[in-house]
Amino acid sequence: METSQLDTSAAEREQRYQDAVRNTAPGTPLRVALDMILAGHLGALICVGDTENVLAAGDDGFKLDVSFTANRLFELCKMDGAVVVDRDLTKILRANYHLNPDPSLPTSETGTRHRTAARMSLLTKAMVVSVSSRRSVVNVYVDGKGFQIKSVSDLLTTVNQLTVAMQNTRSQLDRSLLRLTSLELDNVVTLGDLTNIFYLFEVLLSAGGELNGCIVQLGREGKIAQMQRDEYLAGVDEAYTLMIRDYAADSSEEAAREVRRNLHDTVNTQLRSAKTVAKILGFTDDRGEDSIMTPLGLRTLSRVPVVREGMADKIVDEYGSLQEVLEAVDDDPSRLGKIGVKNPDVLANSLHRMWGKGE
Structure with a gap:
């Protein structure tokens, strides 16, 4: 049960990370706003999602409840503090909000804004975006894991x-x-x-x-x-x-x-x-580069058009290896029909052509 819960948690974290990448991709409203912020040489701290826990980690600021647009986010980032946005990027809930995450939360970031962003992403399930005006860099944090947004x-x-x-x-x-x-x-x-x-x-x-x-x-x-x-x-x-x-x-x-x-x-x-x-591959004996390896023939047989899905396995199960199949084809192709190959002569001709023995 514990393992299953851990796997679910890891899957949720990965999903949040992938959502963060998609939400900041070129052409998205958030990315348009971030490009405007960079062009305006502004700094910014933006929290997206898990708003209840985000708001619990800060105070002051301006309470808003307005529709999200790139222009509004850009204008609000001209103020100090963070901007809080809902998970679906439809509403801007706070501006000039002062975040106070636990300073004991671990982070390798050095800048004040980036440290706050990293800690907020550890404290909550929010996607936290930090824009450095000095370096013109945008970092996105999820669960303490950050990535830098690259230009197109x-x-x-x-x-x-x-x-x-x-x-x-x-x-x-x-x-x-x-x-x-x-x-x-x-x-x-x-x-x-x-x-x-x-x-x-x-x-x-x-x-x-x-x-x-x-x-x-x-x-x-x-x-x-x-x-x-x-x-x-x-x-x-x-x-x-x-x-x-x-x-x-x-x-x-x-x-x-x-x-x-x-x-x-x-x-x-x-x-x-x-x-x-x-x-x-599972071999315990001492094998070197020149050791001969005998194939079952699954890949080669699957390349023949008349060998429908699952038939290569049946052929290999019957004969044991590609060489045994080739011997059976030379001896009596009709034997392949007994295990379900609908066109044994066509299969035989195909293998002969691949082998260079076709007429």
């Missing part, structure tokens, strides 16, 4: 770098997977081959994760970047999982998810180590 131009520069990296990595990955298929059909795949491909998968997915963070921060400006990201990651998730299942000691989907988590958490230098990858 800075974000787009990062996006361009990431999309180029993803494009190059995807090209390398596609070539490597095509080569892997040939090696699998010839039964000469080595642990070193797998290690290189797993590394490319992780580079691509990590870049995709970073790019997604930029896209969220860009708001409506990130549509094209989102389309590019989706294109570069198309089919990657399935191919990665199937490849892991092909070579892991335990080929179950649950085990594959655990292997993916472990690969993702492995530092780059170790991820390039064949011995490390073998251990993550």
